[in-house]
Amino acid sequence: MQPNKVFEILMREHSQMLLTYLRALVQTPDLVDEIFQQTMVTAWQKLDDFDTSRPFAPWLRGIAKMHVLTHYRKSKTEILLCNQEVLDYLELHIHTLEQTPGDSWQDKIAPLNQCIEQLPNSYKQTIEARYLHEQKNAVIVQQLQISAEALKKRLQRAKQILFDCLAKKTAMAGEHEQ
Numbered sequence: 001m002q003p004n005k006v007f008e009i010l011m012r013e014h015s016q017m018l019l020t021y022l023r024a025l026v027q028t029p030d031l032v033d034e035i036f037q038q039t040m041v042t043a044w045q046k047l048d049d050f051d052t053s054r055p056f057a058p059w060l061r062g063i064a065k066m067h068v069l070t071h072y073r074k075s076k077t078e079i080l081l082c083n084q085e086v087l088d089y090l091e092l093h094i095h096t097l098e099q100t101p102g103d104s105w106q107d108k109i110a111p112l113n114q115c116i117e118q119l120p121n122s123y124k125q126t127i128e129a130r131y132l133h134e135q136k137n138a139v140i141v142q143q144l145q146i147s148a149e150a151l152k153k154r155l156q157r158a159k160q161i162l163f164d165c166l167a168k169k170t171a172m173a174g175e176h177e178q
């Protein structure tokens with residue numbers, strides 16, 4: 001198979017995972033798109049350097065991480081919202097997700113989607129506005145007619161509920177495997 005076809009298949013397979021990773025690191029949707037494109041170009045240019053005995057996704061995330069760090073190093077006005085520990089933690093959790101059963105990224109994050117559906121409506125609305133529709137906090141505050149502090153608390157509580165729900169689903173999945 002031609003290298004460009006292989007690359008196209010790999011990118012199609014991993015694009016949702018890469019976007020999820022970038023959205024966790026970068027606040028602005030336009031910057032997510034920009035770094036996503038830069039990552040694709042760099043991956044294509046360095047495809048010959050890729051060690052085929054290793055998984056593709058971590059290699060791709062490594063390229064993306066370098067672009068994110070480079071952007072924030074060059075930027076005089078933007079601040080990286082996380083440190084190396086957070087980057088490592090995120091990498092670990094995405095790696096764990098990759099090990100879960102499922103053919104596609106959507107299959108792998110299905111438990112998260114189920115947990116989102118179970119959220120109380122006010123939390124679900126807030127999570128979807130911020131992370132699914134990628135709206136800025138200022139827009140969400142206006143739409144929901146709440147204060148910025150109330151939005152922050154609502155997002156924190158919703159994330160905690162999601163974390164607990166996912167932990168419960170993970171524990172139940174572990175019991176079924178034994």
